[in-house]
Amino acid sequence: MTVDSTAGAGKAPRAAKKAAPRTRAKAKAPRTATTAAAPELVQLLTPEGERVEHPDYSIDLSPQELRGLYRDMVLTRRFDGEAAALQRQGELGLWASLLGQEAAQIGSGRALRDDDYVFPTYREHGVAWCRGVDPLNLLGMFRGVNHGGWDPNQNNFHLYTIVIGSQTLHATGYAMGAQMDGTDSAVIAYFGDGASSQGDVNEAFTFAAVYNAPVIFFCQNNQWAISEPTEKQTRVPLYQRAAGFGFPGVRVDGNDVLAVMAVTRAALERARTGQGPMLIEAFTYRMGAHTTSDDPTRYRHDDEREAWALKDPISRLRTYLADNGLADEEFLADIDAESDRMAKRVREGVRNMPDPETLAIFDNVYADGHALVDEERAAFAEYQASFADAAAGEGH
Incomplete structure (x- = not known):
């Protein structure tokens, strides 16, 4: 389906639907539609929950798989909301919400094979869920008790990357290594629209193109690089930048979990068969703040968010499931109950996280130790001991 990527920025989707009524030969059947608008936006499920077809990308999922995608998005959103609430309660130092981006993350995450490798930013909570990372483990870094609470090699999911854009270089190098090893696994690197302006990302594009690396660059264009809108970052749609580096790019409706999965699957297959990198721009929206330290009301209007x-993304899939008899009230209630149980476990788990040993910060800096680190550890230990000595002195 080819649609205007800016549709809905002014008028509500349902109003647009009434203004241009259409007939269908068969109720609930997918349709194919085109307009003259550009740039193209791959879409398979409309905001109203209607299935449509695209000439280049398709997907055929069982009712169980569709319900699974709904469950993934609902649980991910509930976890994300719980984490934001914990930060407001002083239990976390910071939180980067994914609210509104669930389809982009779940759709792409569920398109991956177990042997594929993921390089995330700090917002890929839904992808982490798809890779089997316990949601509670995501919170240790934001509570300040560890540097990442999971083994990257166990889930093929790298630790969160705070440095903007650097993970794209890591992903490209990893993909080049996998290519030399002769495997058919693929690599995916996530980043935002703001990161696309970073030098590291553009260097990664160059290396990936020249070496034909099996890496997918997945840009979640949520419209805002903190307080800077996309139109202040680029003169062309982000996906079109790929052409300048010598590989294809595509823009997909990032709020359509089916389209995201279809496009990501195709890109991964392309990479596996030696056709090189691809850029996916998931056109979505950041419904909340950039992080809990941000106030989006200072730079954007409520009508845009509305x-x-x-x-x-969740409402449109729920509508599709309900309209086609693929999910009943009992199923929806069970998902809500599961969300409540997970939220309770997350709350209790965060508050019971043990504080790390203070000197552990010096461990694992170098594989074989380092004289300077040893010196710093000793100095810090002496500094700590001075407080105990002072307290003992006051006791006398």
């Missing part, structure tokens, strides 16, 4: 709320 327009995007009508394109909610």
Whole structure:
């Protein structure tokens, strides 16, 4: 389906639907539609929950798989909301919410094979869920008790990367190594629209293209690089940048979990068969703040957020499931109950996280130790001991 990527930024989707009524030969059957608008946006499920077809990308999922995608998005959103609440309660130092981006993350995450490798930023909580990382483990770094609470090699999911864009270089190098090893696994690197302006990302594009690396660059364009809108970052749609580096790019409706999965699957297969990298721009929206230290009301209007709320990724899939008899009230209630149980476990787990040993910060800096680190550890230990000595002195 070819649609205007800016549709819905002004008018609500349902109003647009009424203005241009259409007939269908068969109720609930997918349709194919085109317009003259550009740039193209791959879409398989409209904001109203209607299945459509695209000439280049398709997907055929069982009712169980569709319900699984719904469950993934609902549980991910509940976890994300719980983490934001914990930060407001002083239990976490910071939190980067994915609210509104669930389809982009779940759709791409579920398209991966177990032997594929993921390089995330700090917001890929939904992808982490798909890779089997316990949600509670994501919170240790934000509570300040560890540097990442999971083994990257166990889940083929790298630790969160705070440095903007650097993970794209790591992903490209890893993909080049996998290529030399002769495996057919692929690599995916996540980043945001703001990171696309970073030098590291553009260097990664160059290396990936020249070496034909099996890496997918997955850009979640949520419209705002903190307080800077996308139009202040680029003169062309982000996916079109790929052409300048010598590989294809595609823009997909990032709030459509089916389209995201279809496009990501195709890109991964392309990489596996030696056709090189691809850029996916998931056109979505950041419904909340950049992080809990940000105030989005200072730089964007409520009507923009309200327009995007009508394109909610969870609501459109729920509508599709209900309209086609693929999910009943009992199923929906069970998912809500599961969400409540997970939220309770996360709350209790965060508050019971043990504080690390203070000197552990010096461990694992170098594989074989280092004289300077040893000196710093000794100095810090002496500094710590001085407080105990002072307290003992006051006791006398």
